[in-house]
Amino acid sequence: MNVAGKVAIVTGGGAGIGAALATALVAAGARVVVADIDGAGALDVATRITAQHPDSAVGVGADVAGTAAIEGLIATAEQHFGPVDLYFANAGIVGAPGLDVSDSDWDLALDVNLRAHIRAAQLLVPQWVQRGEGYFVSTASAAGLLTQIGSATYSVSKHAAVGFAEWLNVTYGDQGVRVSCLCPMGVNTKLLYAGQESGEALGAAATRAVTSAGNVLEPAEVAEIVLAAIEHEQFLILPHPQVLDMYRHKGSDYDRWLKGMRRYQAALLADNH
Template sequence: MSTVHGKGVVVTGAGGGIGAALARRFAAEGARVVVNDLDAKKAEAVAAGIDAVAVPGDASLIVDEARDALGGTVDIYCANAGVGSPPGDELSDDDWSAAWDVNVMAHVRAVRGLLPDWLERGSGRFVSTVSAAGLLTMIGAPSYSVTKHGALAYAEWLSLTYRHRGLKVHAICPQGVRTDMLNATGSAGELVLAPTAIEPEAVADALVAAMEEDRFLVLPHPEVAGFYQARAGDPDQWLDTMNRIQQKWERIDG
């Protein structure tokens, strides 16, 4: 893969799931990879398996350390770390703040440290793991859905603002992926996401294809494109459909 071979890549939230799959795929394609995760042991385990460098810690605060580990240049930054909505009907202000901080502001802070170098060189790639919840929504996951919409909006803004200056942006929007986060969604995830869930490696495959074609939107579940079009074409009909799913979930959940 010519767009990746020899490049310096950072993948956040890469101690497992989608992040680990991305890190492994980039390494297999000949990239020099930094594996980031809050859990240092998980980051080190993934890095050891692919001859990468582990840089654990807050994803938005490791740009300088990751750049040093890669010899001075970050070519591709994958903002993959994220948090879901806690279970229950009522979320605290702290729950909302945590979601905004990790799912949106971590991206903003990372770009703040990366963008000057990218613009000076006239090249760089920012990959945002958004989720289909950011294109559509997800029942039972208010803070996740709202902040993933924010992550998508930020990725769109970066692309439209800087694409003529060499910045390429990709937004990954899968539905269910067989990870710990899917397991944590409980009965809502079992109803909506589990039936069509894919392996994390399929997400990595979809990103590789999108990077080769310089496509902004990465849809590991192709059917999401149709859902997105339906939502835009007739919002009320789409909301009625989603509300029926919500009602079905409420009956299942008790």
């Protein structure tokens, strides 16, 4: 898909990867609704974009975990720009580390990291099938292919996000609906350092696990890779190519991989003392 002239919604667009995606999309000729639970952040990103590209972006404060909020974003896009062509389910949260996590924390992680994707697809995919074209981009994580040391809620919800994106691709890929799944490792955003700032040993280990596994990319670098992948309609987007090797090692000998991850976790926790 060529994004020029297309209408996109980017969730989690008030900072980080989402802000970079919105900026890159408009630079490539798209028009974008920038959505974030931090409404001021979304408005700021849209204002910076429109300063260079007038009438190309709108910022909206929205909690995209809920269906009503997503409906509102779609209506805003249609009002300002026209029918939605691309939806970037990019909003995400890390979640508390460890096993002692409340049901409400689990629900929040699943709502933001998974159900928000499902609810958006339920609203948009039927329209896209009728039109014969649409593009859904899911921001998961390398944790969705591998695992996340520290946060069970993050690891499990990101695995589920990858699974849902796969299902969408298989089920609707022959009906004009394109699906990509973004699975980066370390990206220089607040989310990367949330574990380090949690005050928990497992949380700090989670941050070090990512920062020590490969280069920490800037959001703009990731956005450039995503747009190139969309142009080629590539499902799995890996800004860190080594993730594919890690994924292959995991699948080739699961028990050996698990033992290696336990050793890695032990080393990271030892470094914290």
